[in-house]
Amino acid sequence: MTMLVLASLLFVGMPIGLILCWAALTFIVSSGNTILLDSFALQMFNALNNFGLLAIPLFVLIGELMNGSGITQRLIRLAAVFIGNIRGGLAYVNLLANMMVASILGSATAQIAMMTQVMVPEMEREGYRRDFSTAVTAFGGLLGPIIPPSIVFVVYAVLAQLAVRDMLVAGIIPGLILTSLFLGTIALLGRRYAYPPSKSPSWAERGRAVRGALPMLTIPAIIIGTITGGFGSPTEAAALGAFCAALLGLFVTRTLKLSDMGPILLRTGINSALVLFLVAAAGVFSWVLVFGQVPQTVAAWIQSVATSPVSFMLLVMLVLLLVGTIIDGIPALIMVVPILLPIATDVYGIDPVHFGVVVSVNLILGLLSPPVGIGLYVAANAANISPVSVIKVSLPFFCVTGLALVLLAIFPQLSLALL
Incomplete structure (x- = not known):
């Protein structure tokens, strides 16, 4: 009954936080254990x-301060001086700038929206197709x-x-792996489609870019x-990063x-409240699931299908990719972790940090997967282009x-090596 209510409310488009609360209430009432209502709040x-949740509004505040401080533009100029006169150079600049901004911002949709507005017009002026420029920026996000x-x-x-x-430390190596694979993809596409070479900056321009961006690098260095x-x-x-920004x-x-500062703090409060309400709703939903x-019921079914930790992880990846195409990253995470994490750790002996990295990256990929793919729509809207054309180009x-x-x-080990 609870899952039927959950699916129905998802279908009609109710906010996910309210859905989780309503599904929990439905289970309590249908089970007859109304005494549980006393513990709901x-x-x-x-x-x-x-x-640890205090980090969320502070990370959101860093992003808001960075947007209002011109830090992004300086980081882009810094990325540009590391790229010489190579084919597809501005696409490399786009990706490297995304990596540097990622070390400060921490939010895919915010990063995609911001970087699309900055990088896509610049790449288009240099002769790149708008759909390719949008795809590079979206996946960089x-x-x-x-x-x-x-x-x-x-x-x-x-x-x-x-x-x-x-x-957080477990995400460093996976982030570098993804960056390397994206750089390799750009190199192959650059040869095939003969993208224009970038302009080689003079040593004076390099010096100015480094001097201008050097103070900005203190933020990720501190964090x-x-x-x-x-x-x-x-x-x-x-907190230190926000103060520095x-x-x-x-x-x-x-x-x-x-x-x-007033509008910045207001936007920070609103965006943080949305995430924290989801966490609160997830708490009561997880309590009801347990x-x-x-x-236990899901574990029994999975054990009949997956016979090893690797087969379990591959099965989970397929399921989460489907979930991620329908539901945004954090709400999906909140819904699936209480169900799948106990199975991964207790039944298959998978490290919870390793499992968290795989699940998180899997659901983040859903941001750029149709039919929902909110990241694709954010990028397409910012670039004023059809999402369908971006989907085709972003396949590699x-x-x-x-x-x-x-x-x-x-x-x-790719997730746990630095721990």
Whole structure:
């Protein structure tokens, strides 16, 4: 009954947070255990009673401050000076800039929207097709939720009761693998379609770009250095990063004014509240699932199909790819982790950090997968182009992302080596 209500509400387009709460209420009433209603609000509160969740509004604040401080443009110029006179050079610049921005922003949809507006017109002026430029930018946005900081990894860590630091560090190598595969794809496509070579900057231009972007690199250095060096928690690292971004915007780029802080904090609060309400709703939904022994029932079925950890991971990847094409990344994560994580750890002995990386990347890929593919629609809308044309051009990037997922599923060391 609960799953029928869940599917029906998803079909009519109700917000996922309300769906989770309504599905939990339906289960409680249909089971006759109305005494559970007394604990409903408490379970939602307990889901938010986690210090690690403070990192989410702080990471969102960093992104808002970065948008208002001109940091993105300086990072793009820095990426451009590392690319010489090579074919398809501006596409490489696009991807490298996405990687650097990902180390600050941590949100795929925000990154895709911002970078599409910046990079697609520039690439089009240099002779690139708009659909290709949009596809490169959209898949570059996948790096946002993988390379630290990552809101998706923070949410997973809270759901799985893991150290947020471990999840963020586990995303470094997968992020670099994806970047390398994307760079290789651009190289092959550049040869096939004869994309225009980039202009080789002079040494004076390189010096100016490096000097202009060097202060901006203190933000990812502070965030990643604080986390990996053990000097502070991800929440404390995010607070330091936000403080640094504000100082850079006010006193270095001087494009941020004190009068801008009110709207920035308001947008931060609204966007953070949306994510945190999902986490609260997930807490009560997970509680109901465990009470109804749903994980045990699903585990029995999966064990009859998957006979090894690898076959289990491949089966999960197929299921999550379908889920990710319909539901956005964080809501999908919140729905599937309470069911699949106990099976992965208790039945197949899979490390929860390794499982979290594979699940998160899998669902993030769903952002760029039809029919929903919200990331595709964000990029297409920002570039004023049909989503269908972007889907056709992005197929090679989709395939290499799938290859990266298979590698991550088969070789846990790729996720766990830095822990």
